[in-house]
Amino acid sequence: MDDNETMGAMLARRGFGRRGLLKFAIAMTSSLALPPSVAPVMAASLARARRQSVIWLSFQECTGCLETLLRSPSPTISSLIFDFISLDYQETLMAAAGSAAEQTLREAVAAGKGEYLLAIDGSIPVRDGGVYSMTGGRSNVSMLETIAADAKAVLAIGTCAAFGGIPKAYPNPTGAVAVEDLVAGKPVVNIPGCPPVPEVLSGVLAYFISFGALPALDDRRRPLAYFGTTIHDQCYRRPFYDQGKFAKSFDDDGARQGWCLFELGCKGPTTHNACASLKWNGGTSFPVESGHGCIGCSEPDFWDAGSFYTPLAGATLPGWRNAAIAASVGLVGGAAAALSGRRKTAPKPEKTP
Amino acid sequence: MTMLEIARGPAMQVSILIMVGGIGWRLAGILLLRRRPQRAAPRHGFVRRICGGLSAILSRFIPRRTFRRGTAVSVVLSAVFHLGLAVVLFGGAPHILLIRQITGLTWPGLPKGIVVMASGLTLASMIALLVRRMTHPVLRLLSTVDDYLSWLVVFLPVFTGILLSGETIGGYATLLSLHILSVELLLVWLPFGKLMHGLLVFAGRGAMGVTFARKGAAT
Ligand code: SF4
Numbered sequence: 001m002d003d004n005e006t007m008g009a010m011l012a013r014r015g016f017g018r019r020g021l022l023k024f025a026i027a028m029t030s031s032l033a034l035p036p037s038v039a040p041v042m043a044a045s046l047a048r049a050r051r052q053s054v055i056w057l058s059f060q061e062c063t064g065c066l067e068t069l070l071r072s073p074s075p076t077i078s079s080l081i082f083d084f085i086s087l088d089y090q091e092t093l094m095a096a097a098g099s100a101a102e103q104t105l106r107e108a109v110a111a112g113k114g115e116y117l118l119a120i121d122g123s124i125p126v127r128d129g130g131v132y133s134m135t136g137g138r139s140n141v142s143m144l145e146t147i148a149a150d151a152k153a154v155l156a157i158g159t160c161a162a163f164g165g166i167p168k169a170y171p172n173p174t175g176a177v178a179v180e181d182l183v184a185g186k187p188v189v190n191i192p193g194c195p196p197v198p199e200v201l202s203g204v205l206a207y208f209i210s211f212g213a214l215p216a217l218d219d220r221r222r223p224l225a226y227f228g229t230t231i232h233d234q235c236y237r238r239p240f241y242d243q244g245k246f247a248k249s250f251d252d253d254g255a256r257q258g259w260c261l262f263e264l265g266c267k268g269p270t271t272h273n274a275c276a277s278l279k280w281n282g283g284t285s286f287p288v289e290s291g292h293g294c295i296g297c298s299e300p301d302f303w304d305a306g307s308f309y310t311p312l313a314g315a316t317l318p319g320w321r322n323a324a325i326a327a328s329v330g331l332v333g334g335a336a337a338a339l340s341g342r343r344k345t346a347p348k349p350e351k352t353p
Numbered sequence: 354m355t356m357l358e359i360a361r362g363p364a365m366q367v368s369i370l371i372m373v374g375g376i377g378w379r380l381a382g383i384l385l386l387r388r389r390p391q392r393a394a395p396r397h398g399f400v401r402r403i404c405g406g407l408s409a410i411l412s413r414f415i416p417r418r419t420f421r422r423g424t425a426v427s428v429v430l431s432a433v434f435h436l437g438l439a440v441v442l443f444g445g446a447p448h449i450l451l452i453r454q455i456t457g458l459t460w461p462g463l464p465k466g467i468v469v470m471a472s473g474l475t476l477a478s479m480i481a482l483l484v485r486r487m488t489h490p491v492l493r494l495l496s497t498v499d500d501y502l503s504w505l506v507v508f509l510p511v512f513t514g515i516l517l518s519g520e521t522i523g524g525y526a527t528l529l530s531l532h533i534l535s536v537e538l539l540l541v542w543l544p545f546g547k548l549m550h551g552l553l554v555f556a557g558r559g560a561m562g563v564t565f566a567r568k569g570a571a572t
Contacts, residue, residue: 230524230525232525241465242464242465242466243464243465244446244461244462244463244464244465244468246446246462262446262447263446263450269525269526269529270357270524270525270526270529272524300355301354301355301358304358305355305357305358306358306361306362311447311450312447312529313446313447313448313450313451314361314450314451314454315361315362315365315451315454315533316361316362316363316365316366317365317366317369317454317455318365318366318369318370322366322370323369323370323373326370326371326373326374326377327373327374327376327377328377329374329377330373330374330375330376330377330378330379330380330381331377331378331380331381332381333374333377333378333381334377334378334379334380334381334382334385335381335382335385337378337381337382338381338382338384338385338386339385342385342387345387347387
């Protein structure tokens with residue numbers, strides 16, 4: 001693809017006309033919670049836009065995030081957004097390896113200085129000088145520091161990059177941290193999820209390509225339009241929650257009738273993500289629809305937040321042994337206080353006539 | 354650690370242990386109270402005394418005719434409060450889950466709408482009871498810090514529970530944390546103030562009824 005080709009030209013070449021682009025812009029503006037009047041503006045901007053340089057660095061990660069973004073079920077315009085960006089460095093996808101890859105990275109950074117988007121998947125280990133994850137002899141920390149310095153914005157893709165994720169889970173042996181813990185003075189967008197919903201990334205990219213800025217973010221730097229509500233807010237099982245109808249096990253009558261999975265540990269009420277509205281696999285379903293409660297994978301420290309199967313209403317109890325000790329201490333203390341009180345207020349011996 | 358993790362974990366454990374220890378303390382104190390020796394011969398035998406105890410437990414639910422007019426407002430408000438609280442506590446699905454986790458006992462929950470309505474009635478009755486306590490000259494004179502503190506630690510869980518059910522302000526996680534923390538405050542205060550009547554009310558009435566029956570007094 002020619003680097004100077006506009007997105008409109010590229011889409012036309014792929015069989016998507018003006019109408020298709022407008023439909024895409026309408027879908028994107030509605031998913032980004034923008035007013036409908038913005039759709040034609042977005043379509044026009046996208047049609048004119050030239051390829052956006054993206055440098056993608058993979059740190060402590062499992063490649064699940066990249067997999068989910070690449071394995072789009074059909075060639076929608078949404079997936080073509082990924083084709084339209086100029087992915088100038090991505091170790092897993094690029095043909096170059098070793099010092100050739102290093103050279104590619106240096107060139108991409110120099111060529112796009114101040115203009116490229118830096119996408120990160122994976123957390124960054126900082127313990128022991130960052131030795132637990134290195135590329136070409138450089139630690140992730142050092143790579144992030146230098147490459148983020150010349151980026152226009154940084155996208156932390158997946159829960160590991162956004163919040164530390166599973167590498168940061170207790171006892172966090174590598175001292176893993178999130179991207180935002182290390183990047184200062186640059187706009188950072190967190191797109192959490194294990195893995196994240198691909199359409200959220202395409203929405204953020206479409207917005208950035210159209211308007212040259214990032215969409216509105218919440219206090220955790222997540223795109224508000226996708227993370228402003230919880231799974232529970234948009235869950236189709238919600239009426240059953242409100243009626244108090246809960247599945248008691250994964251295969252009981254209630255579960256088969258689609259009752260709420262709260263008692264089976266669903267973390268939907270505390271999880272902000274767009275799974276329930278955008279769904280997965282081309283809009284087929286999402287975990288709750290497939291019969292399993294939400295595990296809260298897009299929230300910080302979800303791995304350490306207790307069992308996936310403990311209901312949110314449950315608690316970590318002190319145990320019978322500790323309760324017995326507390327009761328004994330109380331009984332002994334109370335008895336001692338009562339006896340000393342009795343001694344102080346002992347009645348005088350009754351006089352016999 | 355998030356606020357919710359603290360609320361569901363260490364804070365819950367500490368508050369339960371304080372409550373259990375406090376209940377032990379109070380029970381020891383009550384059991385070791387100095388009792389005046391009973392010098393008169395008992396008027397009734399064991400069975401009649403037990404019946405007297407049971408009768409005292411039940412009869413105290415109905416106010417005496419002599420006091421009915423003067424206490425009607427308090428009685429009605431207290432009844433609404435206690436019944437509402439019972440519906441919320443034993444009918445709310447998340448509460449049943451916690452009870453199941455602790456005791457293994459479970460039963461079907463009520464629809465959320467009913468529980469929210471009961472919470473609203475409980476809250477309204479609590480506010481009315483507080484206003485009455487603060488405006489009634491005798492009640493105000495008799496009220497101590499314990500009365501107000503006990504009111505507050507019951508009010509907060511009901512209030513945060515209503516906010517949580519509607520997910521009105523703040524996110525679900527924040528509201529859930531506040532709700533659990535407010536319940537923990539209640540657990541900590543429970544053994545040390547008048548809220549202990551929740552555990553002792555029937556034992557106290559029963560013991561009084563047994564003593565009355567022994568003396569041949571009406572229960
Ligand atoms: S299944 Fe989960 S997300 Fe859906 S209503 Fe029940 S608790 Fe909420």
